Amino acid sequence: MTSAVTSIPKPTALITGASRGLGAAIARELAPTHDLLLGARSAQALHDILGELPCATGWPVELTDYPAVAEAVAPIQRLDVLVHNAGVADLGVIAESSVAQWRHTLEANVIAVAELTRLLLPALRAANGHVVLINSGAGLRANAGWASYAASKFAMRAFGDALRLEEPTLRVTSIHPGRIDTDMQREIIAGEGREYQPEEFLTAQTVAGTVRNAIDTPRDGHPTEIVLRPY
Template sequence: MSKTILVTGAGRGLGRTLAERLSARGDRVIAHARSESALERVPHAQALVADLAEPESLAAACAEAGIERLDAVIHNAGIAHVAPVTEQSLEWWQRTLAVNVTAPAELTRLLLPALRAARGHVVFVNSGAGLSAGAKWSSYAASKHAVKALADALRAEERPNGVRVTSVFPSHFDTDMQRSVREQYGSDYDVARATSVDSVAKTIVDLLGVPADMVVNELRIEPPNPLPIQARN
């Protein structure tokens, strides 16, 4: 049976691959991006255009979209700025927390009536940084730790309403963000030692199809032999 699924950050990377996989299997995809142009050639039935750096804009965007029933939302969009605490500006902290934490929280709040109507599924694409933080990861890791807390609280609150909540913690997979992070860090990158974006997308799509009598609360994903993120000598 076809499902209605919203994917944030659908314009590229994992979000785009998710939109392609879900559409290919017959689902009705609501694709989020900051602009209509970002969704060109991305298969979708409906667009949700909003800048997650401005969470206050989401209420109007959701009202215009008129989503009454939603089988799943996949919170995929996110940003990362890699730098020591001494170089993490106030602007970067505010932007990172807005995009990675406040926007997913606000979007979930707005979509809960539609999710409850479908006894739907909320998937937060987190990160290994959401479990432990290292040097130069302060703002990003803090945001991802916060998203884990958001997911845990939401799971406890929405269990009686039949809404399932899953946190996925992928690490070292082949995306533009991973390449950008390694460039910021001055670290080497080897695609052969990273999980493919298609593998991560398949795993998330499969999570949406687990039997109704179970929920996967958390799932950690990493390649068999990841290349550590460390500055070149």
């Protein structure tokens, strides 16, 4: 008599902003061990990363379109890992900022994060899941010209601290990397009028590995905050 072999399903991870840069690097890092839901604003944006990771599932939705997000979340009954990577970096000095800039930054970097997490709480609770917030060094210290962005990242950190206390069955990790060598960083440096030197920055792969290490921390440990700087 032969006995059936029962395979253990992989844990599921949802990564927002997964089409390129750090999000794509995190997807590559988790692909061998997780069933992936890869978020982006459109299906077209996910074309390349899904071609590279064909076992992953696209999850295209505009995160500030809250009815659409609620519809996209509805089928998810269990979620082991939620990585909040999507965000915007609207920079500029306070004297030249606008209400629209502040609203755009806080909407994308805080409100959308809070609402997606809220909608996914039943699925996260079902798995005793792990929420990873990709924050920034700007979430620990604000610099001139970064007011709205830093304010959003300080708020994200506060959101994570509150979530950790309110949802004791979940693990919540805030990761604060320094500047990362990505397309977004190239745009920032161009805006600062400086020559781009990639060796000055962290690689996306290094930060993705840090995310993986946090997720892999045994359950007796709770990695609450990780600060990573270029060497």
